[in-house]
Amino acid sequence: MRVRRKSTSGVSTMATDYDIIVVGGGIAGSALAANMAQEGARTLVLEREERFRDRIRGEYVFPWGMAEAQSLGIVGALEAAGAHSVPSFEIVGMGPPRDLSQTTMQGVPSYGFYHPAAQEALVEHAETAGAEVNRGARVTSVLPGDEPAVRLRNGGDEATLRARLVVGADGRSSLCRKALGKEETHIHDGRLLAGVLLDNVKLEDEHMALVGLIPGTGAMTLVFPQGGGRARSYIADRGTSEDRLQGPGAFDRFVQIAASCGISPNIFENAEIAGPLGTFAADDSWVDHPYADGVALIGDAAGISDPTWGQGLSVGWRDVRVLRDQLCNSDDWDAAGHAYADVHDEYFGRIITAESWQQQMFLDSGPEADERRARALPLLAEDPTRGPDILFSGPDLPVNEEVRRRFFGEDQLEPA
Numbered sequence: 001m002r003v004r005r006k007s008t009s010g011v012s013t014m015a016t017d018y019d020i021i022v023v024g025g026g027i028a029g030s031a032l033a034a035n036m037a038q039e040g041a042r043t044l045v046l047e048r049e050e051r052f053r054d055r056i057r058g059e060y061v062f063p064w065g066m067a068e069a070q071s072l073g074i075v076g077a078l079e080a081a082g083a084h085s086v087p088s089f090e091i092v093g094m095g096p097p098r099d100l101s102q103t104t105m106q107g108v109p110s111y112g113f114y115h116p117a118a119q120e121a122l123v124e125h126a127e128t129a130g131a132e133v134n135r136g137a138r139v140t141s142v143l144p145g146d147e148p149a150v151r152l153r154n155g156g157d158e159a160t161l162r163a164r165l166v167v168g169a170d171g172r173s174s175l176c177r178k179a180l181g182k183e184e185t186h187i188h189d190g191r192l193l194a195g196v197l198l199d200n201v202k203l204e205d206e207h208m209a210l211v212g213l214i215p216g217t218g219a220m221t222l223v224f225p226q227g228g229g230r231a232r233s234y235i236a237d238r239g240t241s242e243d244r245l246q247g248p249g250a251f252d253r254f255v256q257i258a259a260s261c262g263i264s265p266n267i268f269e270n271a272e273i274a275g276p277l278g279t280f281a282a283d284d285s286w287v288d289h290p291y292a293d294g295v296a297l298i299g300d301a302a303g304i305s306d307p308t309w310g311q312g313l314s315v316g317w318r319d320v321r322v323l324r325d326q327l328c329n330s331d332d333w334d335a336a337g338h339a340y341a342d343v344h345d346e347y348f349g350r351i352i353t354a355e356s357w358q359q360q361m362f363l364d365s366g367p368e369a370d371e372r373r374a375r376a377l378p379l380l381a382e383d384p385t386r387g388p389d390i391l392f393s394g395p396d397l398p399v400n401e402e403v404r405r406r407f408f409g410e411d412q413l414e415p416a
């Protein structure tokens with residue numbers, strides 16, 4: 001595939017400064033920039049950070065996300081930045097560990113990596129592929145239109161640049177999302193996610209992700225190894241802002257909650273805190289149809305799915321692949337943007353639904369949730385294929401009423 005340009009009608013591409021301006025050099029923006037530059041597009045990445053830092057996020061990629069990464073040609077760059085394969089997945093006390101390379105649709109393991117190193121590697125990869133990268137450049141406004149533009153500031157310099165397409169890959173507080181002026185959907189149910197990076201974690205198997213949870217308590221602990229004794233650990237819990245675990249002083253409480261979820265405190269015995277300890281709202285938020293007037297949104301800018309379920313990186317790379325393919329298959333980039341947005345809504349919607357099922361099954365409390373679990377969990381233990389595998393194998397699996405009823409064991413209920 002090569003990028004096609006309109007020569008006779010429509011947008012005059014040569015009047016623009018670039019084919020694509022990507023706002024944000026995160027994992028989604030850099031992957032898109034690398035791919036589009038490889039296809040011959042004049043590509044600019046604007047990234048406000050001179051140096052990436054630990055933002056407590058985005059380091060465990062499920063198998064379907066790694067398959068997306070493969071299709072984008074970025075696995076080599078991630079491995080060179082220390083990405084570590086994590087083929088096993090164990091929910092403590094709920095049966096033997098699962099071998100993801102054998103049991104997912106893609107037949108590949110999960111991976112863990114240090115997010116700032118991966119971001120750095122992908123920006124470099126984009127540059128090597130031919131994209132121009134402007135670090136320290138903060139986009140201050142986005143102007144949708146036939147020839148969309150961005151205004152930016154870098155140090156004392158200001159500029160306005162035009163492109164055939166502006167791609168908003170500027171993360172959770174996306175300016176590009178706001179510029180589109182679309183209505184946002186926000187789901188906030190008061191759950192929190194606290195995370196910290198640790199060294200000297202004593203894991204029996206550094207290639208196994210651990211999950212500890214006591215269904216119905218609302219609390220869950222996740223341990224994602226990155227190799228060499230390093231792991232990222234998270235605690236998902238219900239809570240108010242006073243319950244936020246914040247700063248190194250909160251680590252003892254972190255270990256206590258982990259233990260209450262069934263994670264042995266021994267693994268944290270000699271652990272050293274290797275980054276900030278902070279807490280985030282475990283919310284979903286998105287806009288429908290993340291394209292309008294020459295501006296496409298990808299990654300978190302398009303849709304944030306509750307980070308408890310670790311789908312953000314995978315969805316971001318799916319966005320990149322779908323948008324790339326639409327842009328490379330058409331010289332009408334407005335139509336390509338709309339086609340991307342249509343497809344995005346379908347798979348993003350399936351992810352949100354699949355996450356809500358997991359939450360209802362494992363985290364929700366109350367009599368209705370207890371009754372659901374009493375019916376469904378024994379059936380699931382007997383026949384794991386009752387569990388929809390969307391979070392591991394991706395949103396191409398069916399997500400419908402029949403799948404939901406089977407997961408919740410409602411297909412075994414006597415007709416009323």
Ligand SMILES: Cc1cc2nc3c(=O)[nH]c(=O)nc-3n(C[C@H](O)[C@H](O)[C@H](O)COP(=O)(O)OP(=O)(O)OC[C@H]3O[C@@H](n4cnc5c(N)ncnc54)[C@H](O)[C@@H]3O)c2cc1C
Pocket residue numbers: 023024025026027028029046047048049056057058059060061062137138139140169170171172175193195280298299300301307310311312313314316
């Ligand atoms: C606590 C937590 C844990 C998570 N854990 C996981 C996990 O285990 N697995 C998983 O798959 N996902 C996880 N996620 C989600 C994942 O981190 C995100 O989905 C992913 O990082 C989104 O990538 P992105 O490229 O869209 O945005 P980002 O990674 O946020 O990148 C956006 C980039 O844009 C830049 N930028 C922003 N505004 C501007 C501007 N105005 N001008 C120029 N540059 C700008 C930023 O500096 C940044 O580099 C987690 C999220 C959280 C909050």
